[in-house]
Amino acid sequence: MTTIETPIHITNELDHWEPKIITFLCNWCSYAGADLAGVSRIQYPPNIRIVRVPCSGRISPYYLLKSLQVGWDGVLISGCHPGDCHYLSGNLVARRRFAVLKDLLDFFGIEPGRVNFSWVSAAEGERFAKIVRKVVKKIQKLGPIKKLVKENPFQPNKCEAQ
Amino acid sequence: MNPKSFEKRELQNVLQILAENYDIVGPVKEGNVLKYKKLDKFEDIYLDFVGPSAIPPKSILFPQREVLFTYELENKDVKLHDLSQQKPAKIQVIFGIRPCDAKSFALLKLFFEWGKYKDAYYLEKFNNSIFVSLACNNTKSTCFCTSVGGDPFGKENSDLQLVDLGKKYVLRSFTQKGEAVLSTLKKYADAPKEDLQKIEQINNDARKSIKTHLELGKIHEQLANMWDDKIWAKFSAACLGCGSCSFLCPTCHCFDVIDDRTDERHGARIRVWDTCQFPIFTKQGSGFNPRDAKLARARQRIFHKFNYYPTNYGVLGCVGCGRCICLCPMNSDIRDELAKVKEVKTATT
């Protein structure tokens, strides 16, 4: 089913909140980079969930907005470094799109830091881990997402009286 | 009971008394948009408006987004929670609606209880509501209620009516429900005779101030022969195909039923306003769209109100509030269109 599901929040006994971050990685560089981090046993926080996409150019703004809407606390997007795209220019066109989206989200008041972008190559397992650490720290500071999240239908007809 | 009269500044106290027994809904301004809402603070009520509100009070009984039931999915099991069975604790008093809007509630009731199936969501709310109309001392140039059987001081379909006499209000009741409300206001004096005479006079003036007079007669019979007329293309030429005329029409009642998921296990089935003016409204799963042309959608709107309503329920489906005229971005004017429809008759017969 083509839709983004709500993250399952696992809260421990102390009710300690941990951010859940959805991560879109391009198949050719960043996914391999994350894989390298794994096989090299580089530690990074377990807050991210990875979605593999063919190219960073494939990432539609819908993915990001839907993710935030269903309650993911943050988004991380990563693709090949400029010039390294498997499809030559997918990441460069995507870069423009991300720039606009980033600016618009800032403009609408979504906290800068919820949505993050990076370039990670297949050889940069260490870099991937470092970026994940940085992003997780950033979002931990921001706290759970409140804006753009859909209303809970178990409080029925809240927007009833127009 | 005799009508009560009270000073304008007493209004909030009156509402306070009513609030002991009822939930109060009234017109409020949000930004520049006048809409009806449940009042938490009575000073928010805004009664000095001319003509109808931008968002019709139908949104109280037929909200734009209404939860039909909520669901929980548990492995292979499903739990549904019916919300129509939850009765409100208090009856609601819908305060300050225009007489045309009061009529629209009655028209919607006709529709929602027509036929084999009754719409519990609308009817339950309707039965648990008391309608207090606000008589129109002044009218807008787009008002044409008198052409469709209404009146700026129309008493039908209101339980009570509030009349603005400049410095004070007179509250009069027309029904049993209204009497019950009025009886809670014993501390206020009965309206003196001269007030009642004044009402008559203002009513006459208001009626005269309506400049649009359409002789609709048996328009539904005439429309029946106009299906393929050229005028529909003319009416719809500039139409954007936005849904404003019908979303904000107090008698339009079409809706869509969708499932709104909060997460993979929880969500609700909701209904949201929909409109025949959107091309996608009639588009079938196969891709075929029986009402694909813009002119067909313009025709549907007029036919629904002036042919299908009279044929099915014996009343016109328009209350003459003029919202669609004021709010149409392209200034499509239903008065103009109806007048042109009438002209076609003289041309063919």
Next chain:
Amino acid sequence: MAVLENVYFPKLMKIEEITTENPVNDLKTFKLVFKNQEDSKNFIYIPGQFAELSQIGMGEFPIGIASSPTEKGYLLFTIKKVGSVTGSVHYSTLGDVIGVRGPFGNGWPLEKMKGKNIVIVGGGFAFTTLRSMIYYMLAPENRANFKKITVLYGARSAGELLYKKDLENWEKRNDINLILTIDKAEPGWTKKVGYIPAVLKEISPNSDNAVAIVCGPPVMIKFSMPVLTECKFPDDAIFLSLENRMKCGIGKCGHCSVGRMYVCLDGPVFSQAELKKLPKEY
């Protein structure tokens, strides 16, 4: 005042059996049983009516009932995978819960069909409610109410024909004349080949004391109608089932309106005579 019944609230059913109907695998028949026996008793329907099925969390869709009221204890629905909702139903497995509301619509005109010769013309996967009708007529308690039964059923290919077991059984019987046709010849196919209107012309059913019921894709209907008229079927003896977009199924949401009628409430079955009076919005 008593609280009104909530007509938007579905009853829950369980999937008991799933049959794949065609090689392409986009047509499946679901056998559903009510979770609550009480609901089963209240679900009284006739052939030609439809129900609103809910894949809870995805949405609702109208669908003709393929089982016959004479088959007790379960309902059959044959669902084509078209959009996201029907798609997700196709992913369901045995034991999954599906919501159902209904039955809705008028159904085939049983009263007008009594004591008549019946001609059934069906094409493609629109055969569902026709199966219900045939099954109903062939039931021992009802067979005497109908005279000669002729069924013309066609599909693109042999694999696309629905209800192969039922078809086999009906072919063995002598109280029903079943004519099957496919668009293009296939190895192993011994029955008719050709489009339905052409085959219909070939068999030219007798219109004396007869009622024709027709259900199929728009093209088939368009070209079959003149043939029936040629065979001297009067307009009020031809019945069709419309397929406008429906949402609520109870004449409230407005999507399926054709003129002053609602397909879900006044239809979906209309006689050709009635349809001629309606605006062409179906």
Next chain:
Amino acid sequence: MNKLENDLKELGKKILLDKTVGKIIGYSYGTLAGKCVPVFIDKPEEAGKLTWNSFCDTNLARYIKKEIPKEGKIAIIAKGCTGRAITQLLIEKQFPREKLYILGINCAGTIDRRRIANELGSTEILEIIEKEDKILVKGTGFEKEFPRAEYLNYLCKVCKYPIPPIYDVLVGTKEPKGHIHDKYEDTLEFEKKTPDEKWAYFNETLKNCTRCYACREACPLCYCLECFCDQTQPSWFCKSAEHSEIAVFHLVRAMHLAGRCVACGDCNVVCPMGIDLIPITRKLEKIVKDRFDAEVGIDPSKPPSLSTFCIEDQEEFFEEEE
């Protein structure tokens, strides 16, 4: 003003008579005071219906795609922003240039009718008369004058292109408007707000949105056969008027128009609920200018900003290792 209108009527009549075009898309008076509506004229004797004044705010470019004939040409009355929209549509290859006859017009800006109406409160405007530099508004028992320059639509005040970039004939003078140096002060001012304030602002302004989609329908550049919000396979967003869905609708709408929006402001003008969409329009303009050094709908040879790239595009927002 009157001269322009007369020239337009004559020209319109002429091109219909000599069959240069089969139809003219122009403006005519509506039934409400200060409303001018699109009109489609195909008979020379009806050319007198054409009008031109400060209330012709609709961007007619949105009608071209539907009206473009198989044979012959169609004429359109194009002020600066209409012309820019046409240029952008041509860049996106939506119709052939030779089918279109552009009647360019030197636009002096359109009046913000909504602002006048809001300032008058619940009193109704019955008549609006345009004088040289004043707008005279009449209603029951009152008359009020508004200075024209002050009550222009905001986007008209900062408009640099009153004349369409391409046209077949220009009505009125070519005389340019005074030079405008737009520093996007309004956008900069807005951006000083904290994220919470911005979010609160949009939540507040957008809460009246009924999702009638007038903004989408009026936009000359919104021409998708199936809009993302009507799409059902997959259905990304729900069509309910709930605050998150409304915000997402407007965000995606903005996203789809980035690098394509010509800042005509028609989305803002048509909104039946009077929602102020100008900040979004301005922000889009600014992003495109700052990031991609582009102006939409001016140069027919330039591709839309978002379907191309530069190796040197800024990427300051990309994460680096700490």
